Amino acid sequence: MAKDLKMGTLCVQAGWSPKKGEPRALPIYQSTTFKYETSEQMARLFDLEDSGYFYSRLQNPTVDAVGAKIATLEGGIAAVMTASGQAANFYAIFNICQSGDHFVSTTTIYGGTYNLFSVTMKKLGIEVTFVDADAPAEEIEKAFRPNTKALFGETISNPSVNVLDIEKFAAIAHKHGVPLIIDNTFATPMNCRPFEWGADIVTHSTTKYMDGHAVAVGGAVVDSGNFDWEAYHDKFKGLTEPDDSYHGLTYTKAFGKAAYITKMVAQLMRDLGSMMAPENAFLLNLGLETLHLRMKRHCDNAQKIAEYLQNHPKVAWVNYCGLPDSKYYDLANKYLPNGACGVMAFGVKGTKEDAIRFMDSLELISIVTHVADARSCILHPASHTHRQLSNEQLIEAGVAPDLMRLSVGIEDVEDLIADLEQALQLI
Numbered sequence: 410m411a412k413d414l415k416m417g418t419l420c421v422q423a424g425w426s427p428k429k430g431e432p433r434a435l436p437i438y439q440s441t442t443f444k445y446e447t448s449e450q451m452a453r454l455f456d457l458e459d460s461g462y463f464y465s466r467l468q469n470p471t472v473d474a475v476g477a478k479i480a481t482l483e484g485g486i487a488a489v490m491t492a493s494g495q496a497a498n499f500y501a502i503f504n505i506c507q508s509g510d511h512f513v514s515t516t517t518i519y520g521g522t523y524n525l526f527s528v529t530m531k532k533l534g535i536e537v538t539f540v541d542a543d544a545p546a547e548e549i550e551k552a553f554r555p556n557t558k559a560l561f562g563e564t565i566s567n568p569s570v571n572v573l574d575i576e577k578f579a580a581i582a583h584k585h586g587v588p589l590i591i592d593n594t595f596a597t598p599m600n601c602r603p604f605e606w607g608a609d610i611v612t613h614s615t616t617k618y619m620d621g622h623a624v625a626v627g628g629a630v631v632d633s634g635n636f637d638w639e640a641y642h643d644k645f646k647g648l649t650e651p652d653d654s655y656h657g658l659t660y661t662k663a664f665g666k667a668a669y670i671t672k673m674v675a676q677l678m679r680d681l682g683s684m685m686a687p688e689n690a691f692l693l694n695l696g697l698e699t700l701h702l703r704m705k706r707h708c709d710n711a712q713k714i715a716e717y718l719q720n721h722p723k724v725a726w727v728n729y730c731g732l733p734d735s736k737y738y739d740l741a742n743k744y745l746p747n748g749a750c751g752v753m754a755f756g757v758k759g760t761k762e763d764a765i766r767f768m769d770s771l772e773l774i775s776i777v778t779h780v781a782d783a784r785s786c787i788l789h790p791a792s793h794t795h796r797q798l799s800n801e802q803l804i805e806a807g808v809a810p811d812l813m814r815l816s817v818g819i820e821d822v823e824d825l826i827a828d829l830e831q832a833l834q835l836i
């Protein structure tokens with residue numbers, strides 16, 4: 410494909426370039442296996458000496474086309490598509506951390522990721538230290554240890570919608586010789602490309618805006634190819650020393666910039682198998698074809714609704730980084746100049762019962778455990794997604810007990826405001 414294409418063109422066309430007589434739309438390769446002519450050809454694939462499809466747990470053409478599109482949108486060299494965002498974040502860390510290792514994460518992350526890091530990874534012998542993303546660099550650096558292998562944060566945190574100072578985080582990570590891993594789910598590459606600010610690895614829950622229609626759970630890990638693993642040879646031996654399961658192949662030597670992503674497929678997909686299904690990849694690709702149109706509409710609608718809520722006498726507070734009095738307004742202008750996302754957090758005046766009556770009275774805006782799709786929806790994290798967290802953990806995760814997370818869809822904004830208005834009148 411031509412170089413320097415703009416983002417909208419890439420959303421529509423990247424990843425699948427059919428040749429003569431091939432389907433114009435991305436086909437679903439609904440096949441677990443792929444045929445070869447000789448035993449030798451197959452053997453070379455198993456030794457990673459040749460690339461090609463042989464089993465859909467490792468690679469599938471439909472899934473790869475979508476991975477290539479997402480890698481292009483992010484400006485990375487390659488992506489691994491996973492069955493879910495949870496699998497993506499697990500793989501991103503587990504690819505470079507093993508029992509006895511440690512990593513650092515911001516506290517303000519998605520509840521599922523918080524649980525993965527603090528409970529499940531701990532059972533695997535991998536420890537995490539959570540830091541306040543807004544703390545000065547010197548404070549955050551105190552969390553680093555000799556066995557620290559990564560720094561993790563979300564561009565826009567779910568559900569507190571804080572904006573991360575990615576450059577500050579990249580500087581901290583690189584000073585300590587570890588990659589910066591950024592979950593870019595809420596911003597999407599339409600609104601922020603973390604590699605341009607120094608991030609090394611980007612993850613996504615494609616379940617959210619990328620799919621955009623709430624039809625397929627999925628995830629992605631994208632590699633910038635920029636982190637120099639060999640410069641910290643002893644820290645990342647899984648990449649820099651021979652892998653016995655592939656006859657002593659060394660990823661950094663054999664694959665250079667693609668070492669991290671190749672290891673992820675060759676080891677983690679092979680052994681853990683959280684791959685994306687071809688049919689889900691097809692649906693995700695349809696969503697991606699309109700990502701540039703939808704993100705703009707989500708942001709325009711959200712800006713208007715945030716302003717409406719902020720001026721409403723029954724609303725106690727609104728957290729949306731597009732509002733000039735937001736703590737994150739300046740960071741949003743720097744990192745998210747095209748708009749942030751359609752998600753905001755707010756609280757209504759009154760009791761918890763008032764908040765529940767308000768939510769129950771909404772008609773167009775539905776209560777669902779989802780966020781970031783075409784239909785507007787609302788959730789009360791303290792009683793839904795985050796109910797396993799203690800009150801202290803809630804505050805640490807940036808989730809006030811009265812916080813409602815509103816995900817503004819792409820409907821006509823006048824109708825959404827009318828729905829909010831009738832429900833607010835009942836408080």
Ligand SMILES: *Cc1c(COP(=O)(O)O)cnc(C)c1O
Nearest residue numbers: 493494495519567594614616627
């Ligand atoms: C939803 C979400 C995840 C988890 O993704 P799933 O696709 O639900 O597994 C991870 N990170 C963020 C920021 C999310 O919003």
